[in-house]
Structures are given as structure tokens and as C-alpha cells.
Amino acid sequence: MYEGVFEPGSSHADADGYRSDVLEALRHLNMTAMRYPGGNFVSGYHWQDGVGPREKRPTVLDLAWHSKETNQFGTDEYIRLCRKMGWLPMLAVNLGTGTPEEASNWVEYCNRPAGTLYADMRASNGSEQPYAVKLWCLGNEMDGPWQLGHVPADQYAIRAQQAAKMMKDADPSIELVACGSCTIDLESYMEWDRRVLEHMGDLADYVSLHRYVGDPNNDTPDYLAASASIDRQIEEMDAACRFVQAKRRSNKRAYLCFDEWNVWYKNHETDGAGEAGQHLIEEAYDLEDALVVAGFLQSFLRHADVVKIANLAQIVNVIAPILTRGDELLIQSIYYPFEMMSKRRKGDSLRVVVDGPSYEGATNGSVHYIDTSAILGEGALHVFLTNRSMDEASEVCIGVADSAIVSSESAELLTGPSPRATNSFEDSDVIKAIPFEDVSIQHGQARCELPPLSFVAMTLKLG
Amino acid sequence: MYEGVFEPGSSHADADGYRSDVLEALRHLNMTAMRYPGGNFVSGYHWQDGVGPREKRPTVLDLAWHSKETNQFGTDEYIRLCRKMGWLPMLAVNLGTGTPEEASNWVEYCNRPAGTLYADMRASNGSEQPYAVKLWCLGNEMDGPWQLGHVPADQYAIRAQQAAKMMKDADPSIELVACGSCTIDLESYMEWDRRVLEHMGDLADYVSLHRYVGDPNNDTPDYLAASASIDRQIEEMDAACRFVQAKRRSNKRAYLCFDEWNVWYKNHETDGAGEAGQHLIEEAYDLEDALVVAGFLQSFLRHADVVKIANLAQIVNVIAPILTRGDELLIQSIYYPFEMMSKRRKGDSLRVVVDGPSYEGATNGSVHYIDTSAILGEGALHVFLTNRSMDEASEVCIGVADSAIVSSESAELLTGPSPRATNSFEDSDVIKAIPFEDVSIQHGQARCELPPLSFVAMTLKLG
């Protein structure tokens, strides 16, 4: 946050201290909700440290990243940034070192009319009007032994239920995200989710999923098949939600909030060496990473009936689509699939059927060479296509069961010279979305040829 | 509290701000112990908010009732009120959002001689002498998911043991009430009590019971049979106490503290809409409610060997025997059985045997038409009688196994025109205790005829 977004000393800084170049690049990603303040960080974060006069805010030790937190950016600054960017605020409370009461006090600070202690504190910090923050996460990755304040499922369930009840007492209109299994690798996978959801009952509006993937073995075909594994993770978590709903005989089912996901495997430097605003885990993204990010997004889209929220982690510098270096800014490869899809996101997700060849990834299972998803917008059909083949172009024919495609409105292509090709400050245009002209319409169907290792997003007009 | 008892602005206010008309009416109820500060409220209450200079006390959000708590009435005001009224103070500590340490600090504040931090705080707030508060409740209804900080039995047991040990370290002379099952309807009923009592060991002096009853189906006979269900609840909790004592091979057994009970079913408005001192859950009590309140009291009396404490919840306005409206005061129907019995409470509870017709309530089980209990005072026999019949008067003959009744000293009757007859500010004498003259003495026995739907309390002289 302190270098990249909020950088009052930068030549790009706006009146509030935000880098206008970065915000401009972010605006093109059309993000809806922005989660804050973390991540692992949140499990040691006390929100009161970050409000009130800036000169009185303490600089504290951030145990999660072994860094300093100056608290110059806090709740009020975050809300202003959300408003500037049109983001829906999504706050994560501290259930590591924080109490359920501290969490509900934060809801009071943000959402209650003035007249009681914490609401009055907000008013005296400059905002008489409540912030109306609707989305709240009940901690972060509490199932992981690396998390500050980690507890077994039964204990997290108790704490989350306590916090949820109190937070909804403070503002019944909020929606809550319970911590689900943060990785498919922990022994507690699924059992954690069952216990938490059962104990929380109707208080859990969403359950969270996290996923980071990578290509440590340099096995591009398997890596590109990651979306099969992501599909499976989503479907398994949904099964847990449905199981608990059934067992509880409740009308309420928790939906999925995929609130951390990205490619992350190259840089594991997580030690801030005791300093503030360090450039930790900056990951240089390549073409195959961009195709995998497209895979995440396509998987979410195919499961839009249950995945209601998804948050790319993170936005700038730390495993992010945008890097800064001094006053420079670099758009990374993974920026493009996000942009290509987010500008076509309005509408209803369609069920897609693929007829074509498939292959077996070494760890992620069987997938079609072509990964696809589609949205039916107002009179427009948005289609997304990834060609996973490393060497063969693929002829694709797109049809809609009950309509005819009459024209192509727009289409973009993302590809590059090799799976590992990367943008850099020195050569920033290696991986970049370009117009894709080769879409032809015939007999109500669209046809195109996808280059190997490519991602295409197109908008078609229906008759 | 803020409207009804502590109302400095009222024309009835005394020098301390209490309504003298209300206190006068309460005095006739002869209450012994007064529980404070709640109820559900206590699980979010921090006692330190309510001590010290009033202008510095925070106005906080009361999550339990969605109200504001101004903290103008706190520990010191409560103790003064208890002294004014001759009530034994009975404080409930916060085991919802509060810690065992906060609880023991409160014991230090109230009961330790000056010389350490919290005892000195009391002294500097005006009372050099300790308050010697003997009765302390370890939280409130922690088994209920609606309770702030609700936990499963094992977790409450740990927290209660921690608090109890520390509180008794601070003052070994105090007596403690552990939270028992607060309703017979929760799945954890009895198992909660077993676990808590086993883990607390000799630290539990009492275990609490709560009960609210009502007549939502307009079934007066079943409603009046509620005392059978109350008897059963008491006997079941006593069985839990005896079981744990046996298993622990201990000389110490926990006794019962029935610290919340009343009729409550007509008004379920529990939302204070964010304001302070709201008139929530004001219940208008009728004749059948008064007879059921008599049923509670008679059940407690019959089980006086194990029910050592019982507290009507509450005293003014909120489900209470006394209502205020501006400067007016209304005595509700349930006030009378309480008054009739409490003025005859001194002595030993007797075992009573009823010989007469009975009937089967739809949900509460089989009961005699006549509900009765008796106290042997100094040379006097106090007898209490309820006639549950809706339409038949009942001839009653009262005898004592080893003594002769020689005269009737006093007797009062409570009845009314119909089960649903109610006092109101407009017509406040519909349900009211009146002298009962029809008691005759013959052959060492007393005889009288109880009208249908009536309650009688009498004091007889023994030879």
C-alpha cells in the first residue's frame, strides 16, 4: 500500500497522496470489491491504530511480514480510496489477535449513525455520515498454522459465530464471509468447512476460498490445466455448503467468496527485515501465468451460480498485475485477461459445452485444449477462449443453442512468443492484448483460429 | 433502569434521582437480592464504563437490545440503591465480551480494602469502605446462541472456572452462580450443566435456571399447569447437581439459583432502535398471569431445600410488576401474589400433601386443581392456595399433622372477572388483592371456599 498506491511523495501523487498513474491503470480493471487490510496482515491488525490524527498513530511491528506498519493509511483513507475508485469496500476483521468485540466496534465505527462511542469517533474523524460497508470477512486463513492466532476448526467456529452475531447486532444489513479452507493441502480440508458452517448456522453468508498456483516444474501443459483443479475446489466447497444446509434443514446456504487467488510461486521473499513499505514477493508474470489467470476467471464465470465474490490478490507490486519502480509503472501480463474479461462482465453466465480434443495434465487432471466460458449480456454474447496447446493453432466454432450470431462487435487476443515471455520495465510490450480480427460469421455461428498459447475475448451480436 | 427507577427529571425523583413512588411500591415486595446489570445486557457490559465521574462515562452501543447505554447508572449508584432499599446486591459479571480478569477486578473494586489499583479506584469514587458484595453470577445464559460471546459447554466451563478461581482469590467469602441451562428447549439441556459443574468442581456454589412461560394458545388450564413443568425443571437441575457431586465424591453440592423467571409472551419487541432508555417488552399482565406467577413462587417454596435464590425478572416496565407512564405508576396483576407471599416468607417450608381432583394440561402434565405450599413461621402457619379451576369454586380443608390450627390471623384473596382481565392506567383496580374473610376454624383445621381462578394467602395461628 505504502509504495505503489499511497505514495504522497511521488510525482504522480494526487491531492490525497495516491499515484494517479496507478489508479488510472487500475480503473481499467473495473474491479468491484476491494478487500482490506489483508491477508495474513489482518490477523495482527488493530483498526483503532489506523484512525484519528495521523501524527498520533503508532508505528507497530507487523509480525506477519516482519515489517513496520506506520498506520498512515487506515480505515478512513481506505474508504476515500474506494469512493474515488468506485470500489465496494470489503473489510476483513482481525480474528487472530483481535476479539469479536473489536470487530463489532469496527462495524459500529463504519456503519452506525453517530451517538455512541465508536460511531462518534468516526464523526469526529471527519465523516458524520456512516460508511455503510456491506461486506466483512471474519478473519483470514485461520486454518493455517502460519496465521497469527491460528486455532482448530471448533475454536474458529466459536470465535467467528461470536463475531458474526455481534457484528450483525451492530448492523443487521451487513454480509459476512467465514474463513473456509484456505488451501486444499491442509489435513483439515473440508472438515474445517463443515464444522465452521455448522456452528455458524445462518450467520455465514459466504465462505472463503484461496488459491495460489504456479509452474515450479516447468510443465506448461499441466500448469495450464490448473483450471480443472480450480473447478474442482469450487465444486467441493459448494458441496460442503449444500451438505451443511441440508443437515441444518435451513433455507439459507452459504455462497462462495474466492477472496484470494493468483499465480504465485517464483518469489517467496516474505521477510520485510523490520522496515516499512518493503517490496515483498514481487512476481514477474509471463504468458503462461496470464493464461492461468484467464483460467481462474473462466472457472469463476462457469460457477457464477455459487461464486459470488472473487478478489485477485493483490493489486500493486505484491504478486500484482501492476508494478512500480520509482515513478515508472509496468503493466504485467496477467493484467490483460482481467481487463479483457472485466469489461465484458455484465450479463448472465451461460452453460458451455466443449466438443474437441483433450489431454491429461500430470497433476491437475483432464482438460480440453480449449477452455471456455460465456456471458449473455444485453443483446450481446461475450465469449472467452483459451488455447492451451503449446504448438497447435485451434479452429473454433461458436454457436448458441437458441439464437443466431449475426456479427462480431469486438475481439482481443493475448498471446506471446513463448510460455515464459515476460514484460519488463525495459521491454514492456512483450505480452499485451491486441485486436483480434479473424472472427468470421457464417450460418449463425462464429469461427476463428486461436493461436497456440493464446487467450481471446470477444463480443458477438445475436440476431 | 433509566426510565422507571432512575429518573432524575421526574416529579417523583428523590435526592439521588430515584422515583420515590416506584421505590415505595417496590418496598412492599420485600425483595431480598437484586440482580444487576442483566440479563443479556451483561454479556456486553464493561463495569469500568459505569464508574468514575459521570460526565466522563461513555455512551456505548448495547448490542443485546440494540440500544444506547449512557452508563449514568453504574456500580456505585447500584450499591446506593441496594442500601436504600435493603436489597442484597447480586452482581453478574460479563463472560461474553469480558475476561475472567475483568471479573476479578470488579470483585477487587467492590470488596477489597483500599491499597491496590481497583480498590483504590472505588475509594477515590467515594467509598473508602468495601461494598462486601457476596453474590456474583458468572455470566448470563451463555448456552444460548443469542448471547454475546456464546460458547459451547466445555468452553464456558473453562472460562467460568477461571473467573471463579480468580474472583475467589480476590475475595474468598463470595458466593458464585454458574450459568446453567437457561431453557429446557436447547439441545444442550442437562449436558451443559453436567459439563460445567464437573469442570468447576467446588467453585460452583449455585447453578442458575431461567424460565419464561406464557399462554400463546389461549389454553388457560394448560397454562395454569405450568407449575408442574417448573417443579420438573427444578428437580432435573437438582439431579444434575447431585449426580456431579456423587461423581466427584465431593462434600460440596451446587444449589439452585432461579435468577430469571416470569410470564413473558405477549410483547417481543426487543429492538431499542438505537436509542437509550426505551420502553421495550412491556407486558400487560392479566389474572391468569398472576396465578402463574403464584405458581412459580409456590414451586420455589416447595423446593426451598435446593432453590436458594430466585429473582423475578424484572422489576419496572420491562416485563415487570410495575409500569410507569410519565409520572403515573401502575401496579400490575403479578405484583400481588409476590407481595402476598413475600410478606409471609419467614419460616420453614413444609412438605404439603394435596388430596383432591386433578386434571391433565395439554403440555405441562397432570396437576391438582388446587396448587399449594406452606411455611411454618414463629407460631404461625402461612398457607398459599391457588384454585386453577376456571368455573368451579373449591372447598378446601387445611390441617397440620402434629398441631392444631386455632385461629386465622390474616388472609387475602386475588381473583378477577376473567382469565384475561388486566389492570390499566385507566382502570387500575381490576386485579387486586383484597381481604379474604371466609376462613373458618373447626376441630383444629381451617376451611374456606376458593373462588374459581383465585389465589389466597393466609396466616393461621397454631395451638
Place this chain on the structure above:
Amino acid sequence: MYEGVFEPGSSHADADGYRSDVLEALRHLNMTAMRYPGGNFVSGYHWQDGVGPREKRPTVLDLAWHSKETNQFGTDEYIRLCRKMGWLPMLAVNLGTGTPEEASNWVEYCNRPAGTLYADMRASNGSEQPYAVKLWCLGNEMDGPWQLGHVPADQYAIRAQQAAKMMKDADPSIELVACGSCTIDLESYMEWDRRVLEHMGDLADYVSLHRYVGDPNNDTPDYLAASASIDRQIEEMDAACRFVQAKRRSNKRAYLCFDEWNVWYKNHETDGAGEAGQHLIEEAYDLEDALVVAGFLQSFLRHADVVKIANLAQIVNVIAPILTRGDELLIQSIYYPFEMMSKRRKGDSLRVVVDGPSYEGATNGSVHYIDTSAILGEGALHVFLTNRSMDEASEVCIGVADSAIVSSESAELLTGPSPRATNSFEDSDVIKAIPFEDVSIQHGQARCELPPLSFVAMTLKLG
């Protein structure tokens, strides 16, 4: 602490307020690590009460000993004392009423460079340089129901894991001692240890053992056999550590920290009657107590491969080798075996084989009359011998498997007129180490005759 060590008003007080006579006596004990601030005390201790300007530190109620704690001696004073005495500081964090966060804040206070809140607090209290405290105990005796904040094993395991992770996040170089079973008598013995060690995983560097022994039945032979029971306790805890290491398939094994041990059975006054600096549990030690203390030390020495730390509890006045009365100082019997062994402690513990008669203690099992241990120092062999016989001297012959003993360098003897003989302020030389001249060397072996009820420490020169 407040009377005996830190006594600014004493005529023996040095510039920092410490009694120089006491420190001088302690120096001869050559202690390495000094544990602070407790004991049971620590489970109610908040370290922040004891730092900063002394006049602002609160006088608080000490629930563990029913005393007052003035907090005039705190972390900074303790560190200065450690430096003055050459002791390694060993801090115990409060896991009774304290949080894992409070513990990690203390690590920050002590060990982090300035720049964050608590490290800056230390700097502003006078020490810009961190204290580099390496040894930290994760609470005290949390398995005992008498402990403030006592919890079952699973709950302690969670809290200890949380604290350990956060404390090591604050300073990865520290070593941590988890609470093990504090007595062999609790039902949770061994199962507590298994659960705690399994949940903590590699975060547990050490697990603690405590042991207090006595002779309440006046059975000297059995009492002197206590070392058999101490051996067994050590070997059982080591088995728990090895079991968990195996089950976890880890390269890391927890070692043993015997951080409280002593003779304690005569004086059980543990109530400070609400006052500060009381003389509680002052135990008058006799000859047999000194021999049992030698037995503890010999057992630790024999198990030096797994017992890495051991702390005599305590040092002055409270069950201690040194007593003060006004300005007077008394060296108790147990002082001597400690001194005799600690000045010979450098080197490697040897495996010893005893060939000689044995007997069966009533409760502690079978032991040789001669208890022994040995250290191979630089060219020197240190041998320790206890003769448990109440009436017979014992001829002892000492040999080394692969070397010849060539001369005796020094030897001391501790014995006395009877098992119950005791030093007092009036007669302080009853039990005292004296030179032992009767060691003869023949054929590469040493020979001597041990008087009944005696302890000998000798240093022999190897060829």
C-alpha cells in the same frame, strides 16, 4: 524479590538498591539462567505494569499469593540485575490472564531494535540497545487448576502455539519452553505433554518439568531415594518428547527444562494477607534436605543429554538457600551442594556405573546407597557422591574406563550431626561444606570413605 534481593532501604543496599551481601552469596552459586517473574505469580502479571517511571507504576493485587505487587521491580530492573550477576535472563510470559499478543509485545520490548511501538518504549525507558533475551517460558503450570487462567491441554496447546509463533515472528532467535506436566500427580500427566507437543510442533524448543519433594512422614531412607523418582520423571518426559518427534516425523525434538525444583513441605503459608513483600513459605532446610538437593543435581547431571536447563526455585527467602532477617543473612544447608557442584560444572557428563549395595525406599523405589555422577572437564574429573546410609560409612573406589586418576585436586564434604540438623540465625554453621582430605590415589583409582548421610564433591586429575 522486595525483601531479600531488592531492598533499597537496607544497610547492605548497593547503588541500585540490591543487597550486596545477598548478591555476594548468590555469586558463589554460579547460577547461569535466572527465571523471572514467576511461578504462579506470572499468570496474573502484566509486564507493562512494571516498566516506565516508577512513580507511575500501579500497585496491583497479586491473586496467586494474595499479596500486593508494587511493580517497583520490573523488566528493566531485572535485566540490570542479570547483567550485574552474569545471569542469562529467562522470562516467563503470562498465558493465564495475558494474551499471546502481550507476550510477543514483550519480546518486541526486550529484543527488537527501536523503530516500533514497544521497542521504542524500551529505548525511552533508557535502553536503546535491545536486551537480547533468549529464553522464554510459555506460561507456568497451566495444567494445574490452581493456576490463574488454567485450561485443559488442548486449549493450552492452542494458546502456546499462538504465543510461540508470534514471539518467534518478533525474534526468530529466541528459544521457548512449553509448559509440561508440572507434577506427576495430576490425572493429565503425560497426556498433557503429548497434546501440547503435538500441537506446537517445531515451535517447542523445551518442555518444562517441576518437582517439589519432602519428608512429611519422617522416613529418611525413602526421602533420600527421591532421586530415583526424579530420574524416572525425567526419563518419562523425555519419552514423551521422543514419541511426539517420531509421530511428527520431525528432525526437531523438544528438550527438558526443569525450571522449578526444590525441597518444599514444611511451610505451606501461601497467603500474603493482602500485603506487599511478605515472607511466605520460608522453609528451614536440614541435612537430609541438602542431600536431596544434591540428588536433584546429580539426576540432572546424569541426564544432561536431555535436561538442558534447570532452575532451583527460589533464591532468597521463599523456599530458598539464603534467608534474610533484617540486615542479617543465613546460608541454609541446601546452599552447599549447589555451590559444590556448580563450581565443578564445566565439562561433559559421563555415564556412571555403580557396583554396590542397594535398598528399597517405601515410595521412591530401589536405589544404591551411593548416588553418584561425574563430569569430564579439561584434564580433570569431577565426581559427586552421596552416601544415603543413615548409620554406615561407605568405602568408595572410583575408576575411569580409559584413563588413570593421578591425583586429587580438591574435595569437599557436607555432612552433619543428624538428618534434621539445621542452620539458624543463632547457630549458622551446623551444616556447612568443609574440606575433605581423605581421598587417596592408588593404581589409577581414587579411594575414600564417605561418612553416613554425607555428600562429597571432588576434582581429580587424570593422567
